[in-house]
Amino acid sequence: MTRPVPAATATLRVLRFLSGQPVPVPASRVADAIGLPRSSTYHLLAAMTEEDFVVHYPEDRTWGLGIGAWEVGVAFAQQEPLARLARVPLARLVDTLRHSAHLAVLHGTDVLYVLEERAPGRPSLVTDVGVRLPAHLTASGRAILATLPRPQVRALYPDASAFVSRTDVGPRTPTQLRDLLGETRRRGHATEDGEVTPGFRSVAVALTAPSVRAAVAVTWESSTDVSGSAVVEAVRTTAATLDRRLHAR
Structure with missing residues (x-):
């Protein structure tokens, strides 16, 4: 029995x-x-x-x-262990690129910023700690969404009503988002240009550690002469460092 x-x-x-x-x-x-x-x-x-x-x-x-399970996971990610593990690698990333960097986690259809390292002399950003932004518009959110199974993405964005816009730029339908995430998977990193704040660009790479849904990103002014390949390589290196630390825990 x-x-x-x-x-x-x-x-x-x-x-x-x-x-x-x-x-x-x-x-x-x-x-x-x-x-x-x-x-x-x-x-x-x-x-x-x-x-x-x-x-x-x-x-x-x-x-x-479902979303409730993600929220529980995000609640853990918001706590000190993740921020503590990421603080030094993010500071080194900023020292290398001289642009601001941040760490965000997925929270439903938003990303929640849990850590930011501001580069000296650079403009203030909207991606401060505790701020939420639509995941489909941010580089961090796109990097994370691209790692999710497609049925989960469909559940988060079932139709056009799930999409919001900040600057009238960005995906507006599930098909547009699917194509964007497919491109992100092929590249191995996500980008956004003026979709969160006009005049600013970002590059993000998702962490692969199974304990969190998070991404490392760097943001800079679009008018600044920046080597995109150098930014991508530096962000990938930082994400790999965090993955090793999380796996070690």
Whole structure:
């Protein structure tokens, strides 16, 4: 006879199992993984969907992590360990490029800036600690979104109503965003030019550590003579450093 599984335990098992899957999975796989009958698993998944911890993709008959689960992960990323690990590498990045750098994490359809290193003599930016900006407009957000499974991106941006604009530039539809993220994946880094603040450009690289959804970015004035390839290489090096530190933890 199977021993009953407390609801709280089953919920945590679902979250842990789904967090380890590269794509949404059928309910039958969830049931097998957590050791519950399929009928009970369906009821549990439905309850978790109501609280946004799970997303149901009816066309594919699969289930994946929802916004609520991301918010819990982001809450961890906002805490001191991530900022402490990133502070010195970001300061070195600023010393190298002489432009401001920041670290952002995904929070639903926004990015939340958890650390910023301001370059001396450079203009103030909107990307201060604690500020949220639309992920699809920022280099940091695009870098992170490009690492997500496509069904999760579709869930975040189901139609044109999910898109906002700050400067009348940037993707306005799921198709435009899909094409932009595809280009970002091919390049291995994200860019934006005047879509957050007119006259400023950014380059970002996402971290690969599975514990966070975060990206390192550098922002500079568009009128400044800057080597884009040098910026990309420096940002990639910093992101790789943070990945090593996070994996080591």
